[in-house]
Each structure stands twice: as C-alpha cells, then as structure tokens.
Amino acid sequence: MGYVIGNIYVITTVAVIGGALFGFDIASMSAILGTQQYKCFFNQTGHGDDGSCGGPTSSTQGGISAAMPGGSFVGALISGIVTDWLGRRMAIQTGSVIWCIGSAIVCSSFSIAQLVVGRFINGLSVGILSAQVPVYVAELAQPSRRGQVVGAQQWAITWGILIMFYISYGSSFLAGNAAWRLPWGLQMIPAVFLFGMVFLLPESPRWLAKHDRWEEAHEVLALVHSKGDKNAPFVQTELQEIRDMVEFERANSDASYLDLFKGNMIYRTHIGMFTQIWSQLTGMNVMMLYITYVFGMAGLSGNANLVASSIQYVINVVMTIFALLFIDRWGRRTPLLVGSTLMMTFMFANGGIMASYGKPAPPGGLNHVPEESWDLSDAPSAAKGVIACTYLFVASFAPTWGPVSWIYPPELYPLRLRGKAVAVSTASNWVFNFALSYFVPPAFENIKWKTYLVFGVFCFAMTVHVFFAFPETAGKTLEDVETMFNTPGMKPWKTKVQYHHVRQLETGALQSEKMADLQAEAGTRAPDKEAGAATHTE
Template sequence: MGKGYNAAIAANPYVVGSFACIGGGLFGLDISSMSGVLNNDAYLRTFHHPGSNAQGAIVASMPAGSFVGALLVSWLADRIGRKNTVITSGWIWVVGSILQCAAQNRGMLVVGRIISGLSVGLASSVVPLYQSEITPPAIRGRLVSMQQWAITWGILLQYFVQFGCSYIDGVASFRIPWGLQMIPAIILSLGMLFFPESPRWLMDKGREDEALQVLADLHGNGDKNNELVVLEYEEIRAQVYFERTEGARSYLDLIKPGVLRRVSLGCSMQMWSQLSGMNVMMYYIVYVFQGAGLTGRRANLIADSVQYVLNVALTIPAILYIDRWGRRPLLIAGSALMGFWFMLVGGLQGRFGAWGDVDGTETWVITGHDAATKGIIVCSYLCVCSFAISIGPVSWTYPAEIFPLRVRAKAVSISTATNWAFNFALAWAVPPGLSNIAYKTYFIFGAFDFAACIHFFFCFPETAGRSLEEVEEIFAQGHAFTAWKIGRDVGKKTVEDAKKQVKELELHEHIDEKVSDV
C-alpha cells in the first residue's frame, strides 16, 4: 500500500503542522466578512437595514453552525481520521460561501452562514487535534498556536478585501469578498491530500506499520530505526494498548475520574476565550469606534484595519515563545490586562458619552471629546494586543494537549463546541447590549476577564514542553496535584524513564497474551 502522502513534506514538522492552520483561517475570514459590511450601504439595502437584534442573529448563525460542526468531530475524526475531516471541512466551506455570495435575502444568507459555520466547527476542532498528534513536544505549542495566527490572518486579509471592494458601487462590494473566501478552502482540501494522517489515530486503528512510517518521516528523516522514533512509537503503542483495556469508548468516559477535571478545564479555556470580549472587538469594532465618536466611514475602516494588523503582529511573539514562556503565565497576564483595558473603555464611555443619533439609530456616543475618543481607540488596540499574545494562541493549544487518546477527539470537540456556544450567545447579545446598556457592556467583559485570571491561576497546571503521554501523568495524580505548583520540570520524564515505562507496559501486554492463550 502506498503512503498516501508526500514523504518530503512530512519530513518538515513546521510545514505539516502549519498547513492545516488554513482551517483556522476560515474562521477569521468569516469574522471580518461581517464586520466589514456593517456600515456598507449596499449590504444594508439588500438585506433591508437589519436592526440590532436581526444583525446579531445574522452574525450568530455562523457560530450556531460551528457548534454543530464541533460536536460532529467527536464522531467524524475517530471514524474517518483527522486528515480526512480537515479535507471535508474545506469542501463544506465552499458550499457555504457560494450560498452567501448568491444570497438574495436574510434567510438565504443565514443558511449559507450556518453551512460555513459547520465547516469552521469541524476545522477548529480537528486542526489543533491533528497538530498536537503529529508534532514533537518541543514545538507543539508553537505549531498549535499557529491556528490562532491563521485566524488573525484570515481576519486581516478578508478585511482588506472588504476595504478595497467598498469602493465598488452596488452589491458587488460585498458579494465579491464573500465569493473569494472559498479559495483558501479549496487550497486546504486539495493540499491536505499530500499530508500524512495522525500516527496516533493510525495506531488506534491497528495500522501500526503505517504509524511507524509516519513517525519516521515526521521525526526521523524516514529512518524507522531512529532511537527517538522507536521510543515514541513504543510509547504510543503502549498507551493505546493500555487505553484499549479500559473498555469501549463513549461519552460517559468524559465524566470518569481523571477525565472530568480535564474536560472542565478544556471547556473553561474555550469559554473564557469568548467571555474575554475579544470577539466584541472583532465582530463589532465598527460599533465600538462609532460609539467612541469616530466619524466617517473611511476613517472607521482605516482604524479597524490597524486593529486587525496589530492582531496579526502580536500573535507572532506568542507563537515563537509559547513553549518557552509556558501556558499559565500567558493566560494569567493576558486576562488581567484585558480586564484592565475593558474597564478603561467602559469608564471613558460612561464619563464622556451620552445618548445620541448615529445614522438614524439611537446610540451611546462620545461627541466633542477628542482625547476620550483617542483613548478608547488606543485601549481597544491594547486589548486586542493583550489577547493576541496570550489567550488567543493558548486557547487552542491547551485543550488539544490535556486529554488521553481514547477520549481526545470527543473531549476536544466538546471543548470547541463550548467555544461556539458562547460565541453564538455573544454574537447575538452584543448589538442589543450596546443599544440598551451601552458602556456597561464593557464593564461586564472586564469582570469576566478578572474572573478568568483567578480561575487560570488556581486551576490550570503547566503543560509546556511535555509529550502528550507526559501530560497524562500529571493528571493521573488525580486531585493530588496543585495547579500552580506544577513547574516546567515537575512530572517530566527522561528518556530512560520512558523506556522503563514502555518495558513495563509491554510486560503487562505479554502476560495478558499468555493468559488469553491459556
């Protein structure tokens, strides 16, 4: 049987680990595909000037579909594999993009966005899962965090396409960007044909020879006898065997001792990433800057683009140093800073704003206070920067590396579904919130950020630099470990420790086989 992938590509872990991130870019494309049209006259005319509730529903339809897609991964990724699930997500996105581009009314637009959301839900769950299973521990955080960078690039590129097309008269100003967004999905689906399947999934399906070959191509330049490749192969094989002895897999496994705690951490991580308020600054930045008193559609578009550029740029340090800095420090510092900036934005809005009219809509807006307007814009930039360098990348990395293999696909999908459930709720709730309680909305998100900071400190152990099997040993201690006392080296195995564990598990396997023969 042929490999079914290009061995030369597989030999470069950065290429293998980063290409699938195009799936994350689809999420970014969607975010700015809506934020860029909120003040587009042609869009407003075509869809009959949706009010705050209707616009919230249109935006929220995508995360609603993503919620379903994320749940499907729990079944699909185990059944057809991680790689084929990524490919499937790309083709579903193409269908959704076609429907959005051709939308004649709100109903057709919502259906297209739900289908696109289904694709994003699949990709956002399976891509970190795939990356975590094919990359070595030393760079796993860096490569999985590139999922967030791909999201920021998707936001930026689509926004500039929207910006350029805003100079076109008529419906082409928003239909062209919605049509062009299918190109990355086509590249993703076709390109993934040349990439390997997850060796852990292959091992789990009994395709051990293929798993060994993939590991050799990924981490040993094709040499199956490479000592580290053999060690990793035996460690994965022993872990798969051990988990098989625990019986059939079901969703009930997610509430078993030792797993439930990790499920709560994964779901909480994704919940806080949404409650941090970042998507307020992404989906509805047009409304934020309007309320700050930034007048003129072009001026607003330019200010928005600066925010998206900062989002891309500040994600780079996290990608480069996430494995050196660790997950915990980034989460704690990022959430504290975001809470501070949101409180400042709410304070400035409350002090200098008042109810007024913006394009025929009653809005809480600052007028005649240029310093306050600039202060809010700067604080929103700093808020985005704080997220980009911390919670953004870690929110995808952490859930992908804390679960045991036997429930990994299900647990990651549940965690990501939590992300989309809160994304859906906030996408729908924020426009009415800004319309009714105005600046107090920012205080709510600031409070969420401070609560997240406390939770990160007391409950989230460090996982940086450990293999997935070593992370398993941390949580195997049950409630015996204290999160903030798990250092970078605590519980970390040496090569000799790993060899010893493999031999012990192989001995158990040999004894079981003898008993079975008898």
Template sequence: MSAKIETIFSGPALRVNEALDHLPKIYNVYFIASISTIAGMMFGFDISSMSAFIGTDSYLNYFHSPSSTIQGFITSSMALGSFFGSIFSTFVSEPFGRRLSLLTCSFFWIVGAAIQSSSQNRAQLIIGRIISGVGIGFGSSVAPIYGSELAPRKIRGLIGGFFQFAVTLGILIMYFISYGLGKINGVASFRIAWALQIVPGLCLFLGCFIIPESPRWLAKQGKWEQAEFIVSKIQAHGNREDPEVLIEISEIKDQLLIEEAAKNVGYATLFRKKYIMRTFTAVFAQIWQQLTGMNVMMYYIVYIFQMAGKSGNANLVASSIQYVLNVVCTIPGLFVLDKIGRRPLLIGSALMMAAWQFGLAGILATYAVPWTDSPSDSVTIKIPKTHIPASNGAIACSYLFVCAYAFTWGVGIWVYCSEIWGDNRISQRGNAVSTAANWIMNFAIAMYTPSGFKNIDWRTYIIYGVFCVAMATHVFFGFPETRGKRLEEIGQMWDEKVPAWRSASWQPTVPLVSDAELARKLSVEHNEEKMFEEDSNTDDERR
C-alpha cells in the same frame, strides 16, 4: 457506538485513503501545518468578511437595515453551524481519517461561501453562514489534533499554536480585501468578498492530496509500516533508527493500548468524581476565552469605532490596525507559553484585559453622547469630534486589549485544553465537550452583543471587564500549571489534588524515565527484534 462505526467502515476508510495517496507527498511539518490550519484561516475570513460590511450603506440597504437582534443572529449563525460541525466531526475523523475530515471541512465551507455570495435575502445569508460554520466546526476539531499527531514532540506546542495564528492571519487578509472591495458602490462589494472565501476552501481541498495521513490513525488501522514510514520522514528524513522515531512509535503503541482500554469510556465518565474537576477546568477555560470579549472586538469592531466617533475610511483604517496587532502579538505567543508558563500569562493578561475594558467603558461613559440619527440600530452613542483625545483614548484601549489577548488567551487556551486531561482515555471526549462549549458561547456572545450595545451601550464593556477579573481568580485557584510536564505527571497532579498555585513547583512522587534512557531501551529492543527476524529468515532459507 463509535467502535462499531469504525469497524464497519474500516475497509472503505482504507480505500478512501489509498485514493488520496496517488500523488507524491510533502513531509515538511511546517508545510503540513500550513495546509491543515487553512481551516483556521477560514474562520478568520468569516469574521472579517462580516465585520467589514455590517456598517456600510450597501449592506444595510440590501438587507433592509437588520435590527440588533437580526444582525446578532446573522453574525452568530456561523458559530451555530460550527457547534454542530464539531460534534459530528468525530463520525468522519475516526472511521475515515483526518484528511477526509479536512476535505469535508473544505466542501461545506465552499458551498456555504457560494450561498452567501449569491444571497437574495437574510434567510439565504443565514443558511449560507450555518453551512460554512459546519465546515469550520469540522476544521476546528480536526486540524489541531492532526497537527499534534504529526508534529515532533519538541515543537508540538508551536505547531498546535499555528491554528490560532491562522485565524488571526485570515482576519487580517480578508479585512484588507474587504476594505478594497468596499470602494465598490453597490452589492458587488460584499458579494465579491464573500465569493473570495471559496479560495482558501479550494486550497485546503487540493492541499489534502499532497499531505500524509496521521500516523496514529494509520496505526489504528493496522498500517504500521506506513505509519512508521511517515514518522521517520517527518522527524528524521526517513531514518527509522532515529531515537525520536523510536520513541514516537512506542508512544503510538502505548496510545492505542490506552484507547483499546477506553472503548467503554463514555461522556458520562467525564463527570465522575475522578475526572469532574478536569472537565470543569477545560470547559471553563473555553468559556472564559469567549467571555474575555475578544469576539466583540473582532465581529463588531466597526460598531466600536463608530462609538469612538470614527466613520468611513477613518473607521476602516483604525480597524485594520487592530487586526495587524492581533497577528503580530500572536507570534510571540507561540513561543512565550513554553518560556514563562501557562498560569502567569493567563492571570496577568486577564487583569490587563479587565483594565482596558473598564478604561473603554469609562471613556465612553464620560464623553459619549446619544446618537439619534445613527445608521445602525445597535449603535446609540458616539464621542463627538470635539473630544478627539477621548476618541483616541477609546481606540487605544481597544488596541491594548487585543495585544493582551492575542499572545495569551488566544493561543494558550487551545494548547492548555489539550494538555490538562492527564489521561488519554478521556482526552478525545473531553476536548469535544470543551470545544463545543467554546462554540456555543461564541454563538451566544455574537447573538447578544448588538442588543447589548443597543440597550446598555458602554455598560457592555463593564460586563466583560468583570468576567476578566473572575477568570483571573479562577485561573489562580483552579488552573494547574502544565508547562514542561508529561501527561503522566499531569495525571498525578490531579490524583494528588495538588493546589493550582503550587503546581508549578510540584514534582512527581514517582520519577519518570528520561527521554535518553527510553531511547536507549527502545533502540536495544528494536535491534533485538531485527536480529530475531533475520535469524527466522535464515532458518526458513535453510529449510
């Protein structure tokens, strides 16, 4: 079905991309990544713009103090839209290219933000958030792929982590904007904040006109000259004879041959005996990322600090510190994954997150008292002002949890899920399935958490702490190490059923050709092709 769609729209797709190429292009890979990952920044904007206002009087009065169930659905409706957006993104990304998908992302985001900012009731707010979510679904599915297809191999992990960094940066920027606008008395506070979400949408829309198309997508359309030009501009300042350029073009050719062979590979293939453990691992990697409880700390940070006894400006300032820590701790995560490895970081941080969740639950269980006149239906307990050290301890546990998450599970899972398949024939469909699992869990957790706070208060953190212990156990026994391994080596590991705890020291039975040897071979072949073309041209002239 997908192949038929691509064939039908091949001509229109190329015309659309030609229309996007009228303006000069910027080929700096960091600039390109900063534009494409605005899609991640939008997700961060959404988190902050909701979490900053759900505890304010203007929001509660205008939307008639939503119950815990209704507030859960308002918050989670964005993730619901993202689930569907991520599924449908392939029907735009494959036939029409990555840039048009990013333009689609910006379109839905802008429309959704406009609807939210003009909301007259809960239903309109929910509809606006669902539409914005569709845009985020497109962006979260396409932006990481686009970055990996353009980035030089040596920094592909770094560029891949830009998406998560953009999410954390968006959370921080929008939170401070919302903090300032929160000083406005009345509905203008949240209306202006939600309207300002249009700005990153416009930046992404305009940015798509000055960044190049994915060379892999162009090669798939038969535009090899243009694909080679873009690769050479990004990786070697236009030098098409550079070894890295030759290797990259060779890999693109190999990739297209694999995709040609994979046309009959469907989603059912993921669940065959050969691939089912890879599918299980990738899907659970995304599920566990959500079950850490991080989105509880992000979406409902105001509720958490209300339980800790903070209110008004004190609550907002304490929340902003958490968002700053989230950004700061994400930065080393972009580098440390390739230094230490995936498994040690994921296991160690999961156990640390469990400790801070249990610590937060213990403090609230010991010092919190019932809060009968709480302004929120979801917050039923708080630590009284007579126990300030306990309040500070609860906030410290929240801060330490975010630090443990940000540089490991936050950045690492997106990188890990792109590496784990070991077979390009199934990676695209596999990533779609695992990303969909992430969004549906995001929806479930955002939906459940307010009711959880209302009904079992501090015990909610016990549940997430247990999940963190479970995920550490699963990583130890079921997540093989992928650091420093090529795609073919990862595939060999799965085929040989190497135990996960031995995967870091495992070596392939059939050594692969080194990059230097491959570059020399490709350079010779490229020169031979050029000599053949020159001889052919000379013969033509003689005739």
C-alpha cells in the same frame, strides 16, 4: 506512502488554513455590515434624512452574525465522530467541502433567510476545522514544538481576519451588490487549496495506531521526527509510548462522550470547556466583529472607521508572533493569567472613559446605527483613549488567550477521548460565540458603555479560575500529561514548564536512559508508570 510532506512546519501551514476560514468570516462580516451596499440590500430600518439605509435591525443583525457560531457549535460536536471514523485528514477535507457550499449560498444571497442559512453551513465547516486541526497538528508535533504549531491556528485566524478585511474594504468601493458578494465568493479559494493539499499530508500517527495501522504510524513518526529514520531513538520511544497508551486504554474502556463526564475525567473536561468559554468571554471576538460600532461611538465614520478598525487586525497578527516564538517556554498558565489581567484592565478603562466623558446618542444612534448608542464626539481626547485601550486590549489577547485557547485543550486528554473531548471543548466556544454575537448589538443599544463592565468582570473571574484549576502542560509529551493528571494530590498552581527537559529528550541526551527503561519494562509498563523524570508536580 507515495509523496508525503514530512516537515512539521509545512504540515502546519497547510492545516491551519482551516483557522484562516474562521478569520475570513469575522473580518468580512465586520467590514461588510458597515457598508451602504449591504445595508440597502438587507434594509429593515428605513432611510435617514440623507437617504442612507439603516440596514437590518440590531436583533436581525445579531441573528445574522450568530448563524455562523451556531453552525460551528453543531460542526464541532459532530467533528468528534467524523474524525474518529474517517481520520484527522479526511475530517479536514470534509470541512473544506462544506465551507465551499456555504460560501456559494452566502455570496448568492437574495434574502436574509438565505444569508443566515449560508452562514450556518459555513459554521458547520468552521466547527469541524477549529476542533480537529489543533488535534491533528498536536498529535504530529514534537512536545517542544507543540505549542508553537498548534498556536499557528490562532495566527492563521489573525491573517484570515486581516486579509479578508482589506479585501472587503476594497470591495466596498464597488457599485451595487458586488461590494459584498465578491468577498464572500472569494473566500472559497483557500478552502479549495486546503482540500487539495491535504492529500499530501500524513495521517496522525496516534489515529493510525488507534486503528492498528502500526506500520503506517511508525512511518509517519519517522517521517516527521527523524527524516524517515525508523530506528531513531526518539521515534522508538514515541512509538512505544503510543503503543502502551493504546493497550492501556483498550484494556480499560471504549470511548464515548459520556466518559468525558465520569470520574476524574470531568475535571479535565471542565478545564477544556472553560478554556474555550473564557476565551469568548474576554470579549475579543466582540471587539473584532463589532469594532465598527465601537469606533463609531468614538466619533469615526465611513472609511476612517474602517481604516482605524483594520489597525487592530494588524496588531493582532503582529502580537501573535510572540506567542509562536515563546509559548512553549512561557507555558500555558502564565500567558492565560497575564492576558486576562491586562484585558480586565482595558475593559474597565474603556467603560470608565465612556461613562465619564460620553453622553447618550440621539434616538436611532450615531450615523443612523442604533448600536452606536453612546456619543464621545464632544470629548476627542476621551475618544482617542477608547481607541487606544481597544488596541491595547487586542495586543493583550493576541499572544495569550488567542493561541493558548487552541493549544491547551488537545493536550489535556488521553488518546481514546481526545477527538471527542476537543470537539466538546470547541463546541463550548461556539455556544458562547453564538450567544455573544446575538447579545452584543442589543447590549450596545440598551446598556451602552456598561457592556464593557460585563466583560471586565468576566476577565477577573477567569484569572481566579485559571490560577486555582488549570495545571501546566507545556514541556511534556501527551502521554506524560496523562500521567500528571493521574498523580494524586496534583496542585495546578505548583505545576511547572519543563521545556528544557523535553528538548533534551528529543535531541537524544536522555535517550539511553529512556531506552534502557523500555528494554527493562518491555510489555509490562502501564501508562501511569511513565512519570519518570519527564513529569512531576511540586
């Protein structure tokens, strides 16, 4: 194979740069849209009494922001075809090339139309990468580390947000159009690095197996799980389980998008889609993308607003670390339930504070920004309360819905449908991201503080939905998850995390038992017979 990186953490570090690109877009848009250089170049609303520019109208800004998730929706859908055809690695490289094209168009924009087109192309890239990077690392990782490495996608997003926000903030001090052209140009650099480094990464062993490249699949499993030892018990077990699953799926049907909505597969499809839909309806990306509007209503402006906004990006990075350390022990259900409950609390708190202590802003909004339509300047303590609840909201999202929304979908589906299924799930994310990006500026302008109540209600609804419909997948191999879903009478609220069991399996404590089973059942075992001790519901 030539030189190929085998350390799963190094592989993950390279692959999740694709997630960082999404973070770059969020942060650059958030930081840039509040600068006078950007507002004056794309000005549609005239000038204030002090000569400042009003920038694009709220609906136009919503369209500019929504262009990226609109492209991401399309990119996520086509990613399922791209990844099944070219492989996980080449899908990632394709996304990298598209990102550079979009960034070149954006940073050279001379009109709103060109800016929208460039951001749409950037979105195509983000859609491909956000759908297929989690699939790639999930198919390479050991079960006990799967949540950790897939969750690194979210951590990369938070780092991308933080880094690009400060680059954009620093660029805001430059004169003229360089203030926004520079950060949008610099974001090409990590995509170039990602494209080159992917040549040193192994292909997914499950994709290789699906295409009958069994020797290569065996080599990759040995490289990643046992430092090249093809005879390691866990490698042998994993290879056999993949072989059984591939043979079973070929004997039953070919994969198509329609299969996701047939029979009992529609249940899993709806879980994957709603994991991504609910992650958007928490309101987190609204908080990140339009945080300058929120803090503007709390009385902050100029550099003070940008610095205060950046604090929540630091919180986002730091709090995500807890998920990376503990998510495979916590599982999937508990973080989702705890996170949505806390976020609901802080959304309702923000709405209540604004309604009780604020007042409508003057016509045209605070700081000549129509979206800053509510005024807390006469209640500094209440304004601090809004800022604090916003920070606490971010701290609640970061270790829960943030990483789990990327970890969970790739675990839900059989191999034959995984690429397409995760593409559909991720496309659901981008549809709602698009809608919210377009909806929020007019919402702040028209329904003001009630915008918080809308998201608070969504957080309540997702708590109920997760409790009754989302089973636990942590502590199981991807093949064992398939067995769980095929178990009659499976009740999601009774499924358990089995982290310690799967760690024993990986370290060899259960290998003799598993190998004995394989030898006894060689050539006869079907995937629905794999439940064994590794997966059960109570």
